[in-house]
Amino acid sequence: MPPLSPAALILIPHYPQQLYTYVIPESLQKIYAGHMVRVPFGSNVHVGLVAEIIETTETSHLKTIEAIVDESFELPSSMLSLARWMASYYLAPLGTCLQLMLPPMFRHGIKxxxxxxxxxxxxxxxxxxxxxxxxxxxxxxxxxxxxxxxxxxxxxxxxxxxxxxxxxxxxxxxxxxxxNLPSATQHATRSNNGRIEPSAADEIAHDLLRDASLPSPLASAIRKGRSQTFVLQAPLKCRTGVYLQAIRETIKKRRSCLVIFPHASQARAFSSAIRPYLAGHISDWFGTRTPSHRTSEWYRVQSGDATVVIGTRSSVVSPTMKLGLVIVDEEHDFRHKVDHEPRYHTREIALARASKEMATVILGSLHPSVEAIHMTQSKKAVVVAAPPTKHIQRASTTQPDVSVQCIDMQTVRRAGRIFSEPLLNAIDTRVKNREPVILFQPRRGFSRALWCRD
Structure with missing residues (x-):
């Protein structure tokens, strides 16, 4: 039987649907999974990522790795493990999952x-x-x-x-x-100011951030470094204050944080609001940035210069080192789900990654999803409420009482009407008194109309 020879499964960013096998020469025996290497591919030379080291006996028809491109670059083993989990869980090619975790300039291919x-x-x-x-x-x-x-x-x-x-x-x-490989030294001098509009900070009151406190179970999990999931059911302003305090506690433990929002405008507002408290720690992963700028942010996070990553769903695979806290805000929002391959959900990736890296997870929402509620009922997550600040308490004492009347709409529908008689009378009274009227139709989900006639 022919002797086994070391070989490597290589991801070519231009062709992520499958991995390609290359022989490891004797001069490059120190190649590990996560290294970037230069390999011949067709009539060209490409830069590829070593996904796995294997041994094979059939080497006569295989090409050989030419060189390690940058010995200082190595994709963390935790990210390689997460990519394998994604490929297995979502039945996606391993190459497409690994491609998500590379610096943006690598994804476009290095020529x-x-x-x-x-x-x-x-x-x-x-x-x-x-x-x-x-x-x-x-x-x-x-x-x-x-x-x-x-x-x-x-x-x-x-x-x-x-x-x-x-x-x-x-x-x-x-x-x-x-x-010409992008390296950490090429991007080290780039600033991280970002294009944050000053007006975005006005959406969140800074006094709420300053006076917020952490629920005791959440604070205990962060301090002890436990991998535990919490469902934070609270209004946006209260959640934001809890997020800031949780991030502060995590940084004290010398661990990094990942904060994910469904939309770039929400991430921008949060980044602008907490930047005065965490200057120098923040890396923004949202908005329309050039591949070069996104690559510089990738290296800042990977080197540990930025310990708080704020972004949208793609930031869930950012190369944060020593991850200690993952926050998924508005976890019920459908925009957390990716509709192209690999079709993943941010919440599921965040939970899997936190489990592998022993990080605490906060799923924030005023209206938790069915999945989050099921997690709490099956004891996989703990529901916590944001402690009300003095500003919220003061506001609640000055609000007038609101009368609520419930109407059985089935009888209204049978009569062939859309609005109930009490509602029409109330609108008529307000119009006669020249007072404003607001009709609010609460609707969450995807159906434009949902009517139960039972």
Whole structure:
């Protein structure tokens, strides 16, 4: 039986539907899962992620890994484990799950670039010598300080065979190739101010943040580092104060936090409101940012410079280190569910990740989802209420009493009317007195009309 040889399953970001097997050469035996490597793929060279190390006997038809692109980059083992769980739970390709966790510039694919060598410059200086296509490529590369990609050269020389020419030039040492990989040092100087509108902070009163307190079960779980789930059923302003205090307690334990909202406007308002209290800790993962800016934020979080990630559903797979707290606000909102592959739900990923990394989870909502209620009934989660602040208490004492009258709408429907008689009389009275009337139709869910005739 032939001896087993080490090999690696590689994710190519351009082709995430499957993983590709490559042989690990003896000079690169220190390759681990999570490393970025340079591999030949077709007639090009791509940067891929090592998803798994395996052993195989059939190596004759396999290509070999060329090099480790950046030894300082390594996707954490916890993220690799989470990707495998996602692939199994949602029946999705492992490659598409791993692709979510890469820096944005990696997801778009890192392209190989070609530069001319001193020998190539000598070749280009001898006009008319060598093949015409090779000479034209060398001439074009002489003026390109950063090199050129094969895609660019194909566009410039549409009627010529570029790939064989590049292969020959590289073989004889006239050109050399490299991969311009984004690194932490390239993005370390970028600021994290973000494009936060000052008016967004007005949505949340800062006195509520300052005076909020943590429910004792939640505070105990954070301090002891327990993986426990809490359903926080409270209004938005009360939830925000609890979130801030929970984040503060988590930072004291030298652990990171992840705060997820269903919409970018909500994440922007929360980030702007708590920024005065947590300056320098926040990384924003929402809004329309360039891939370069999102990559810089990815490295800030991965290096530990930013310990509080605030974003929308994609931030659930951010590379936060030593995760201690996960907050999913408005957990009932349907926008937490992704409708393209892999079709995951933010709440489920947050719960799975918190379980693997021993983090506390807060599911916040004034109207918890059916899933959250089921978790509390099956003892998988604990319901907590935000302690009312003095501002909420003061406001409640000044509010007038409101009379509520319940009407059986079945009798109204049988009479062929849409509105009940008491409602019509009340509207008529207000109109005659020139007073305003507001008709509020509460509707949550997806049905435009739901009527029970039983």
């Amino acid at each position: 190989e670039r070609f530069m001319i060598t001193p020998l190539g410059r000598m070749m280009a200086a001898g006009s008319g010598r060598g093949r015409a296509t090779q000479h034209a490529i060398l001439t074009r590369l002489q003026s390109a300080k950063q090199g050129l990609t094969s895609q660019y050269l194909r566009r410039q020389f549409r009627n010529r065979r570029i790939t064989p020419a590049l292969t020959a030039l590289k073989k004889y040492g006239h050109i050399e190739s490299y991969v």
